[in-house]
Every structure is written in structure tokens, then in C-alpha cells.
Amino acid sequence: MQVKTMGISQEISFRLERLILDGGLAPGQKVPSERQLATRLGVSRAIIREALHELQGRGVINTQHGRGSFVANIVPSTNDDNSPLMHLFAGHPRTLYDLLEVREQLEGQAAELAAQRATHGDRHRITKAYQALEETDPLSNARPDHGFHQAIVEASHNPILVHVLNGLKNMMLLTVHASVANLNPRADMRELIMKQHKQIYQAVMAGKAASARKVAMAHVRFVQDSLRGLESQGAEVIRVPLYSDNFHENPTKRY
Amino acid sequence: MQVKTMGISQEISFRLERLILDGGLAPGQKVPSERQLATRLGVSRAIIREALHELQGRGVINTQHGRGSFVANIVPSTNDDNSPLMHLFAGHPRTLYDLLEVREQLEGQAAELAAQRATHGDRHRITKAYQALEETDPLSNARPDHGFHQAIVEASHNPILVHVLNGLKNMMLLTVHASVANLNPRADMRELIMKQHKQIYQAVMAGKAASARKVAMAHVRFVQDSLRGLESQGAEVIRVPLYSDNFHENPTKRY
DNA sequence: ATAGCCAACTGGTCAGACCAGTTTGTGGAT
DNA sequence: ATCCACAAACTGGTCTGACCAGTTGGCTAT
Numbered sequence: 385m386q387v388k389t390m391g392i393s394q395e396i397s398f399r400l401e402r403l404i405l406d407g408g409l410a411p412g413q414k415v416p417s418e419r420q421l422a423t424r425l426g427v428s429r430a431i432i433r434e435a436l437h438e439l440q441g442r443g444v445i446n447t448q449h450g451r452g453s454f455v456a457n458i459v460p461s462t463n464d465d466n467s468p469l470m471h472l473f474a475g476h477p478r479t480l481y482d483l484l485e486v487r488e489q490l491e492g493q494a495a496e497l498a499a500q501r502a503t504h505g506d507r508h509r510i511t512k513a514y515q516a517l518e519e520t521d522p523l524s525n526a527r528p529d530h531g532f533h534q535a536i537v538e539a540s541h542n543p544i545l546v547h548v549l550n551g552l553k554n555m556m557l558l559t560v561h562a563s564v565a566n567l568n569p570r571a572d573m574r575e576l577i578m579k580q581h582k583q584i585y586q587a588v589m590a591g592k593a594a595s596a597r598k599v600a601m602a603h604v605r606f607v608q609d610s611l612r613g614l615e616s617q618g619a620e621v622i623r624v625p626l627y628s629d630n631f632h633e634n635p636t637k638r639y
Numbered sequence: 640m641q642v643k644t645m646g647i648s649q650e651i652s653f654r655l656e657r658l659i660l661d662g663g664l665a666p667g668q669k670v671p672s673e674r675q676l677a678t679r680l681g682v683s684r685a686i687i688r689e690a691l692h693e694l695q696g697r698g699v700i701n702t703q704h705g706r707g708s709f710v711a712n713i714v715p716s717t718n719d720d721n722s723p724l725m726h727l728f729a730g731h732p733r734t735l736y737d738l739l740e741v742r743e744q745l746e747g748q749a750a751e752l753a754a755q756r757a758t759h760g761d762r763h764r765i766t767k768a769y770q771a772l773e774e775t776d777p778l779s780n781a782r783p784d785h786g787f788h789q790a791i792v793e794a795s796h797n798p799i800l801v802h803v804l805n806g807l808k809n810m811m812l813l814t815v816h817a818s819v820a821n822l823n824p825r826a827d828m829r830e831l832i833m834k835q836h837k838q839i840y841q842a843v844m845a846g847k848a849a850s851a852r853k854v855a856m857a858h859v860r861f862v863q864d865s866l867r868g869l870e871s872q873g874a875e876v877i878r879v880p881l882y883s884d885n886f887h888e889n890p891t892k893r894y
Numbered sequence: 895a896t897a898g899c900c901a902a903c904t905g906g907t908c909a910g911a912c913c914a915g916t917t918t919g920t921g922g923a924t
Numbered sequence: 925a926t927c928c929a930c931a932a933a934c935t936g937g938t939c940t941g942a943c944c945a946g947t948t949g950g951c952t953a954t
Binding site: 417418419433436447448449450451452453 | 903904905906
């Protein structure tokens, strides 16, 4: 109905963004002061501030008290690295564990279904992925790991499950790839993880559905606990801001 | 360069975002009015507006003149109506059961977590939703049913779970006759479903996590089996999308 | 020349007012 | 009794002017 209408503040933010992106303002350059913009554009300073906050939320500029606003170093990438979700992870590390909590369920289900439904072709692909996993040095990269899990998920023959888990995994890869790399270097952990992979592989191939679910869930939970352990040791899993929260009641006890 | 300082408006936007993440505000839900937030948080309305603009720029919320601000759907993969996933439903009713298969897991997990983590406020909301569910004639509409499940999912305090399940639910609404609409007309089934709801409600409220998971999963599985039964009798389960219920008018649209 | 201070920037916050859409409930007309 | 219209009472949108709080640079006093 009313989609046409766009507030002045929106229009201002668009004009500023276009000005910046068109090269009128280069990255690092200082944006005119709020009062200047207000008089020059013929609007109140409040509007300018709202528009600037919008750009700030988009990551186009950053603002410093007493100094001014500056054009951020933005790579006009079409990647969704700047998606709202990414910001959520950056600001709220708990979300990572929420993610793993859900993954624990779905990976377990995937393994269970895979054990039940895997075809000959599936088994072949899973075996190939597992062998690649064994032969590759986990230190180099996590792709074999990715491939192994992927093969199992696909063997579940549930496209919804594949889709959802793929989405969750992408989220993780984009935000915590460093931490995954942090996990493997420790010899003891690496050995444990490889043992878990072996258990998953064997259970799925043997068609032991319940067992497959169990070990797959244990695997995710292990990763989860390990990350938490790393974090408690001061490792930088993801950026951690510290803020108190008395705005809304907190859940009784998390984790 | 003391980077530590963060303005009130930043903190407000952070807290609001956190509130949304915690499931206190689910996608599509209305954010409290600016004046309410201002008084509740003890800051001026200008600050609230700046914080909201920041979230808006980030795509977390969208705002409509005269109506309010609403939480946007921030998990794109499972909510995108144009997703290739939607095309799967076209000719493959089986996908519906894949969906329910996944839902079985996640609803179970949601109930389990809700039983563990529900706050006083959560319990109040769940109780209210359950009472509405009891009093309403299920034949009229499915809103109370949705509200009840939604309340439980939100009480899990896992934003990822909330968003994923919300996406799956939307998918179902878009493609399937609401299960209750199909199932309830039969007196025996309706009674069974209401009994299951009661079990879920009691288990969650009693904090019996394992039991809550069990009955919630059984509920989804029952719906699943029932639909399959109906379908085998020749009933039309899958339908063409006709809902335009979604109002994602994206204000960040250029031009 | 330099240490120190102060004025003039900058953004941050507040208060209250008014405009502009939306929703809702109540009234009257039917 | 039903239904339509219109007036509150919401909601967000904008403006004004004031004051607080960091930063910067220049000007004094040493």
C-alpha cells in the first residue's frame, strides 16, 4: 500500500551513501559534521544523526566522539559477510553455542538416517570422503572434514535436513573458521576427533542407526565443549563484548 | 585511543539486538513503541530512534510509519520464499514429510530446552497460550496452535532454534493445509491432539526436560503419521501457496 | 621553545512540541 | 441488530534549542 513513502532520514542516508560510494568521499575520509550536513541539506540535526546511525549500522561509516564520522574501508563485496547474522555472531558469542546446540540434534539425526537409508552410492561416497579424511593432515585445512560430514548428511536423503544443516554450517565457517583450526593442532584433541570420525563412519556403514546418532551427537558436543574450553582459557573464539543486561529477564541457567 | 567507550545509543541497539536474539522478540513480532522503550530504558526517545535506525540499517528490523517496528527475518536460508527449496514442494509431497522429520527433532529439542530454561515470564506466556488453545475451537483457525508452539520455542532461549523453526513453519504454512485444519475435524484426532498438547504443557511447566522432549516429538510424529494416513485415503494435503501474510517490505531497498 | 590552558570545534543526550500515518472503539444512522 | 463514519489514542517522523562530553589547535604565560 504505502511502500512508496520514504522518510526524509532514509532519503538522507541514501544520498550520503550514494555520495560516498560514487567516490565523492573516499574511505578514511571525514564526513562533514552533523551540523554542517543539517544546514546544507536543510534538515534538522536529529535527522542527520538518524541517517548516520543507519549508515553506521550498515558499516558504511564509523563515528568517533569529538572527532567526526569517517568513511569505513568497505570492500563493495557482494558477499554476505556483512549480513546481519555475521554481526550477530560478532557481537553475541553465545549464538555460536546456540548454533552448535541445534547442530548437535541435526547431525545426530542425519547420521541416524544415513545409517538407515544410505544406498550403495552413498556408502561409496562416504567411504571415499572418510579415506580422504584419514589421509589428509587436519592441520592443512578442514575441507575433508567438511566433505565427510556433508556426505553423511546427504545420505540421509532428506533435502530439508541437507538444506538447513548446510545453512548452519556456512554460518559457522564464516565466523569461526579460525577456532576450528585452533582445535586440531592439539595432538590429543586431534586424535579424539579422528576417533569420533571413525566411530561415526563405522556406525553409519554398519547401519547401526541409534549408535550413529549417539556418536555423531557426541562429536558435535565435543567440539562445543572444546571451543568453550578454549574460550575459557582466553583463546579468541570470536570477539567478545562485555555488557550487562538487566533489560530483560535472563534464563535460569544456560549451558 | 580509548576504544572502550561506547555511547548509550550503541548500548541500546546492542541490548535490543540481544533481546531479539534471546527469542524475547521473534521474527515478525512487534518491537515495543519508541516511547515505551524510552521510558523503560530510561533514555530519551531520540536515543531510541538512533538505536532503531542502526538496527534498521543492519536489517534486523524494519519500521512502518504509524504501525511500529518489526523484527525482520534474519535467517535467509530457511526463510527465503524464493529459495530453490520452495520449488521442491511443487511436485514432491514427500518433502513435506522430510520437513516434519526435521521438525520432530527440533520441536523436541525446543520443548526440552524450554523445560530447562523457561523463566517466569516464559511460563506465563506459555500458560496464556495454552489456555487460549483450550478455549478456542480448533476448527476456526490455527493461530492458537501456532501461538502455543511458538511460546515454547521462544522459551528455549536459543535464537538459532527459534529462527530455524520459524523458517520451517513458514514453509509449511506456505505449502500445506494447516495440520490442525485437516486433522481436527475428526473428533477422535482432535481429542488426541489436545491430550498431546496438555502433556507437552505439563511437562514443560514441570521442568521435566526428557519427558517434554519425548511428548513433543511424539506430537509431531503423530501429525506426520496422521497426514500420511489422510493422504493414503486420497485427501489433498499439499496445496498451492496463497498466503500473502508475510509483510517483509524491505526498507533497505535502494532507490 | 614549551608546558599549559582555553576556546572552538566535534559528536552525544535530552526535553518538549508538533506533524503524519494507523488502529480502534464508539457513536449514530440504517 | 448491523454497519458505517468519525473521533480519540495509539504509532513513527521531524523540528527546535539547549546542554554535556570528548578533541583539537592556538595562544598565552612561563
